[in-house]
Amino acid sequence: MRIALFVTCLNDALFPQAGIATVTVLERLGHTVEFPAAQTCCGQMHANTGYAAPARELERGVEAVFAGHDAIVSPSGSCVAHLRTHTGLPVYELSELLVDVLGSIDVGASFPHRVTYHPTCHGLRVLRLRDRPLRLLAAVRRLELVDLPESEQCCGFGGTFALKNAKVSGAMLADKCANAVATGADYLAAADSSCLMHIGGGLARRPGAPRPIHYAEILAATPGSGPVP
Amino acid sequence: MSRQLPIVARTPFPRAAGPQLADAQLRGNLRRATRTIRDKRAAVVAEVPDWELLRDRAAAVKDDVLDRLPQLLAQFEAAATAAGAVVHHAADAARANAVVADLVRAQGVDQVVKVKSMATQEIGLNEALAAVGVTAIETDLAELIVQLAEDTPSHILVPAIHYNRSQIREIFARRMPGFAADSDEPAVLAAAARVYLRRTFLAARVAVCGANFAVAETGSLVIVESEGNGRMCLTLPDTLIAVVGVEKLLPRFADLGDFLRLLPRSSTGERMNPYTSIFTGVTPGDGPQRLHIVLLDNGRTTVAADPVGRAALRCIRCSACLNVCPVYERVGGHAYGSVYPGPIGAILSPQLTGQDAGANRTLPYASTLCGACYDVCPVKINIPEILVHLRQAGKPPAAERAAMGLLAWTMRDRRRWRAALRAARAGGRPLRALTRRGGGRLRRAPWPLSAWTAHRDAPLPAAESFRDWWSRTHGR
Ligand code: SF4
Numbered sequence: 001m002r003i004a005l006f007v008t009c010l011n012d013a014l015f016p017q018a019g020i021a022t023v024t025v026l027e028r029l030g031h032t033v034e035f036p037a038a039q040t041c042c043g044q045m046h047a048n049t050g051y052a053a054p055a056r057e058l059e060r061g062v063e064a065v066f067a068g069h070d071a072i073v074s075p076s077g078s079c080v081a082h083l084r085t086h087t088g089l090p091v092y093e094l095s096e097l098l099v100d101v102l103g104s105i106d107v108g109a110s111f112p113h114r115v116t117y118h119p120t121c122h123g124l125r126v127l128r129l130r131d132r133p134l135r136l137l138a139a140v141r142r143l144e145l146v147d148l149p150e151s152e153q154c155c156g157f158g159g160t161f162a163l164k165n166a167k168v169s170g171a172m173l174a175d176k177c178a179n180a181v182a183t184g185a186d187y188l189a190a191a192d193s194s195c196l197m198h199i200g201g202g203l204a205r206r207p208g209a210p211r212p213i214h215y216a217e218i219l220a221a222t223p224g225s226g227p228v229p
Numbered sequence: 230m231s232r233q234l235p236i237v238a239r240t241p242f243p244r245a246a247g248p249q250l251a252d253a254q255l256r257g258n259l260r261r262a263t264r265t266i267r268d269k270r271a272a273v274v275a276e277v278p279d280w281e282l283l284r285d286r287a288a289a290v291k292d293d294v295l296d297r298l299p300q301l302l303a304q305f306e307a308a309a310t311a312a313g314a315v316v317h318h319a320a321d322a323a324r325a326n327a328v329v330a331d332l333v334r335a336q337g338v339d340q341v342v343k344v345k346s347m348a349t350q351e352i353g354l355n356e357a358l359a360a361v362g363v364t365a366i367e368t369d370l371a372e373l374i375v376q377l378a379e380d381t382p383s384h385i386l387v388p389a390i391h392y393n394r395s396q397i398r399e400i401f402a403r404r405m406p407g408f409a410a411d412s413d414e415p416a417v418l419a420a421a422a423r424v425y426l427r428r429t430f431l432a433a434r435v436a437v438c439g440a441n442f443a444v445a446e447t448g449s450l451v452i453v454e455s456e457g458n459g460r461m462c463l464t465l466p467d468t469l470i471a472v473v474g475v476e477k478l479l480p481r482f483a484d485l486g487d488f489l490r491l492l493p494r495s496s497t498g499e500r501m502n503p504y505t506s507i508f509t510g511v512t513p514g515d516g517p518q519r520l521h522i523v524l525l526d527n528g529r530t531t532v533a534a535d536p537v538g539r540a541a542l543r544c545i546r547c548s549a550c551l552n553v554c555p556v557y558e559r560v561g562g563h564a565y566g567s568v569y570p571g572p573i574g575a576i577l578s579p580q581l582t583g584q585d586a587g588a589n590r591t592l593p594y595a596s597t598l599c600g601a602c603y604d605v606c607p608v609k610i611n612i613p614e615i616l617v618h619l620r621q622a623g624k625p626p627a628a629e630r631a632a633m634g635l636l637a638w639t640m641r642d643r644r645r646w647r648a649a650l651r652a653a654r655a656g657g658r659p660l661r662a663l664t665r666r667g668g669g670r671l672r673r674a675p676w677p678l679s680a681w682t683a684h685r686d687a688p689l690p691a692a693e694s695f696r697d698w699w700s701r702t703h704g705r
Contacts, residue, residue, distance in 0.1 A: 007695045007696075009640060009646070011695055012650065012694050012695040012696055013650050013653060013690055013691065013694055014688050014689075014690060014691055015688070015691065016691045016693060016694055016695035016698055017691075019695040019698075020695065020698055023699075035696070035699045035703065037643060037696060037699075038643045039643070040640040040641070040642075040643060040646045041640040041646075043637075046633060046636075046637055047617065048598055048617055048620075049620060049625075049633065050617065050619075050620030050621045050622075050623045050625070051621075051633050051637070052621045054633065054634065054637035055637075057637065057641060058637065058640060058641065061640075061641060121597070121598075121599035121600055121601075122600075124600075125599070125600035125601070125603070125604055126600060152601075153555055154555045154597050154599035154601070156555070156597060157597060158596065158597025158598055158599070159597075159598075160594075161594065161596065161597045161598075162680075162681060162684075163680045163681060164243060164594050165242070165243050165246065165556075165594065165595060166243070166680040166681070166683060166684060167243065167246060167247055167250055168243075168246050168250065168556055168559055168560060168595075169597075169684065170683065170684030170685075171250050171559045172555055172556075172559065172597075173684055173685060174684075197688055198685060200685075200686075200688075201670065201681075201684075201685030201686040201687060201688070202684065202685040202686075204670055204685070204686045205672075205685070205686065
């Protein structure tokens with residue numbers, strides 16, 4: 001199947017490994033991935049902060065770039081949620097594409113680590129991803145999945161909320177980090193690099209805490225693929 | 230009237246949240262209480278197979294009310310008047326307070342008993358009555374605690390949620406006439422309040438209440454409560470004054486059924502609430518012989534004219550959205566500076582007052598847009614959507630506007646975006662070298678990013694952007 005990738009601006013600039021992992025998994029399953037190079041940003045941050053006009057221009061830009069593609073994949077729950085609400089594009093979060101469209105639960109990955117999973121708010125409540133990411137992770141060889149206590153509590157990121165209400169955001173982050181540390185996991189996985197940037201920034205200050213990782217990177221890992229950064 | 234309404238925040242939300250966050254006792258009290266109600270609600274909602282259908286129907290009924298507000302108000306007034314009630318209209322808080330004060334004074338009393346009511350909180354009725362020498366006594370237990378403590382409510386349903394029981398015993402010991410118990414057992418505290426209130430009920434000649442619902446078809450008012458104090462106020466005094474927000478209307482009596490199923494499960498986590506009072510006009514020789522109904526607008530007609538924001542008027546004040554809100558759970562109700570706290574407060578207060586009132590403009594930003602409120606709302610108010618809608622009318626600082634504008638300009642064009650990525654990567658190179666031991670993350674950054682690094686490390690631009698990786702590996 002031919003699949004167009006919307007990598008998202010954040011992954012492009014700061015977390016390319018999430019995009020690379022998405023490409024790796026899909027190509028390993030025999031699909032063709034295309035990357036329309038004119039893509040930039042979906043406009044989510046502008047829209048959520050109240051900048052409707054620039055957000056609309058960015059949304060129209062994504063629509064123009066991806067016009068004519070039958071399946072678009074993106075490794076970001078919140079950007080997919082935004083595009084689904086504001087455009088008519090056939091865009092899937094990676095786990096929706098793998099589970100619902102491609103029917104691939106076992107993607108041939110191996111990851112010999114203890115992993116806990118944080119379901120991010122847009123994936124949970126807008127996209128209703130439910131257990132799709134967990135089913136994919138459960139099928140990974142040698143991976144030990146542990147429950148994250150109070151997993152459905154928001155991590156406190158909220159885009160510009162993290163700056164405008166920094167103290168409240170920090171308090172929510174502290175609780176999320178404490179729950180993550182309590183799992184004793186090596187990695188905390190999620191379907192959104194923006195939440196991971198925030199949670200990971202907090203975990204980095206807590207000795208012995210799990211490391212943040214996009215779950216696509218776990219799905220991309222194979223015995224021969226070397227150490228995860 | 231120059232007094233500020235209790236729905237106008239005096240302090241910007243981020244600043245008001247600070248001391249609340251630092252109060253470990255408060256956070257403990259809130260965490261325990263919200264979780265208990267949250268779990269109870271989830272359990273009883275899961276029992277109802279047609280819950281989603283109920284929500285859809287209730288939302289549709291409320292939207293219909295908003296579409297036909299003037300017509301239904303006229304119908305309600307005609308029916309209530311025919312049944313013996315006197316209907317008054319109040320365009321704003323000052324007018325409503327004046328009407329109630331005149332009615333109370335006409336009875337020659339200096340004390341009234343009150344059923345818990347958000348509408349009277351919203352207009353600051355107790356303070357307005359005090360100004361003309363009338364004492365209003367709250368008879369709902371939690372509301373009474375707050376009143377005795379000379380505090381303000383911090384939750385719609387559980388106004389004293391920020392106190393634990395030993396704090397409540399202290400308040401009673403200090404302020405309740407005749408209180409002598411030295412135990413903080415809930416049963417002991419409730420018994421003390423009951424003795425105190427019983428005396429008050431028996432002496433009361435005028436009661437003030439709100440209404441959960443007002444039925445246009447029959448002119449009936451409906452009050453839902455748990456303690457029986459409301460039933461006392463609605464039956465013992467001979468004058469009853471109800472202050473009712475115009476959005477409380479339901480078209481038909483038959484519409485009540487769905488709402489009486491939705492409300493208790495959403496608010497207290499009960500299958501049905503203990504006391505439901507439905508009363509229509511005056512019945513000679515039985516109950517109050519004078520019923521006055523003050524229909525309160527106070528900004529509601531303006532809100533109803535906003536195609537997106539109007540959904541906030543569907544609210545039935547169940548407070549489920551407060552109990553699941555991660556922001557409310559950490560800061561409590563007082564940080565919102567309004568008798569309407571939490572997610573509903575963040576969309577209702579600024580709409581009722583206009584965003585320029587006090588610091589109300591900061592309220593729509595007091596959310597991560599996590600959506601937990603929308604999931605539980607029994608009348609399906611898309612709170613995140615309204616928060617974003619209100620942010621669009623915001624007046625952000627010039628520096629923020631400039632930064633967002635520059636970012637959007639850069640991102641509108643692939644060449645500018647690619648150039649920006651390369652510049653960021655080049656700028657990040659020395660930082661990456663410096664922070665290698667810290668895993669390539671930034672621990673401290675200058676303002677405005679210091680708001681970020683106060684709580685978490687910041688990432689650095691990747692050594693190779695995704696698009697450069699793509700050109701290198703898949704390029705033409
Ligand atoms: S907004 Fe919805 S959940 Fe919140 S109090 Fe009102 S009805 Fe209840």
